[in-house]
Amino acid sequence: MTKPDGSEPQQALVHPPARDRGGRTPPFPDRRRQPRPPLAEIRRGGKLNLLPPVMVSGAVRTAEFLIVAVLGFAIYLAYVEYESEDAHLIYLGAVVVAATANMAIFQALNLYRMTAFNAFVRSFTRVVFAWTLVMAGIMSLAFFIKVGAEFSRVWIASWYVSGLAVLFVERLALSFLAKKWIREGRLYRRAVIVGGGPEAEQLIKALEASADTDIRIVGIFDDRGADRVSPIVAGYPKLGNIDQLVDFARNSRLDLLIVSLPVTAETRLLELLKKLWVLPVDIRLSAHTNKLRFRPRAYSYIGTVPFIDISDKPIANWDFVKKWLFDKIVASLALIALAPVMLLIALAIKLDSKGPVLFRQKRLGFNNEQIDVYKFRTMFAETTDAEAAKLVTKGDPRVTSVGRFCARRASTELPQFFNVVKGDLSLVGPRPHALQGQGGRQALRGRVDGYFARHRVKPGVTGWAQINGWRGETDTQEKILRRVEHDLFYIENWSVTFDLYILLMTPIRPSQGR
Structure with missing residues (x-):
């Protein structure tokens, strides 16, 4: 596929970028010699993490x-x-x-x-x-x-x-x-343009003309059909619609969403942002062609191109490093300190009923990825429900006496410190829900607005919702809604001090589940 002027459209992030005469690497790849790559190849080009x-x-x-x-x-x-x-x-x-x-x-x-x-x-x-x-x-x-x-x-x-x-x-x-x-591609943010048409073309040209930009554009996503939006915009391919963008962001590295719609398109902007804000990426609204001007401090810049900040990726850059160090250090110390307690629990489970001491459960982690979460077994081996297809209720006959005792004190979660060291979980964060349970994906997709925004950060062994009493069963709309509200509050207000407070309060309030 070629552009109207006969040149080839851009390939994003697949081959090394060209260099100018001074030996510098330009922010955008040379589009003149590169064919359009298939979507699968574009996804593979973004598997490595960004180095901010x-x-x-x-x-x-x-x-x-x-x-x-x-x-x-x-x-x-x-x-x-x-x-x-x-x-x-x-x-x-x-x-x-x-x-x-x-x-x-x-x-x-x-x-x-x-x-x-x-x-x-x-x-x-x-x-x-x-x-x-x-x-x-x-x-x-x-x-x-x-x-x-x-x-x-x-x-x-x-x-x-x-x-x-x-x-x-x-x-x-x-x-x-x-x-x-x-x-x-690890020193550049992978970006997509949301919205095609003349606005997107002007924006791309402005970015290409700007020095010191740190982004590489992957392509365009737009809900409008080919009769309204060209499949190639300023040399960049249209990769799909907005629903496909959410799937794309879940399956490849994406760092930045640039919305090229004018601020006057309020209704369409709100519809887009309602779908996109659940993703763990930065979202910027292009202000390049807007006639409405705000004070200079209202803008952020990519190179010399102005943008309005809509949403920032939570816990990024040095905050990510601080949380990573906090998790690894505290989880390692906790495993050492709690080793005797965990051995006693394992022995009690083994003596109480036949079967393995631990079991693994599939849950939704960061960016909706599936992870295996470790727990002490609380049910009889023959009735263990690893998929959480049936909700555990008070007095459930499947639960052993030791399991019931441990569940009341949240000690069944102690093996999840291994998940923290492994990197699947954080010490503090939204609790991960089982895939098939009533707290899982299918049941909650339409029941709680913004539910998947919980997955913008790693899930935690404990969380703000848990110490405020919203743990245990999620059998009513109110319980699910309150959990999500507390989880989103935590994400927006994270700090190491906040994490430390939640950890210290967790042993004090485990029995207040409702």
């Missing part, structure tokens, strides 16, 4: 600060003879000042941008300049505050040369990594 630039640059800042500081103090300890505590403080102060100044100058010279990581030769000349400036500044500062005699010249020279050498190796390795990540 803010996190990559933050990690590089931290690494280079440590490189400079550790090298400086290590050379001092290895070479300079110990004289006094004051000498320690003077050298340590010099090391911290140099490491901080080096980071600040690197920032001023744009050495923490993705383009600098990718272009090694051009960026390392600035690294040499910055590091030389730092060393000259340290010596000048020592002279003016009259402590120059305290410093060893060999220490200064050794630190300067070794710092250049280590930064050379580090930046060279970083350039190889950056090139690899660019080929894999």
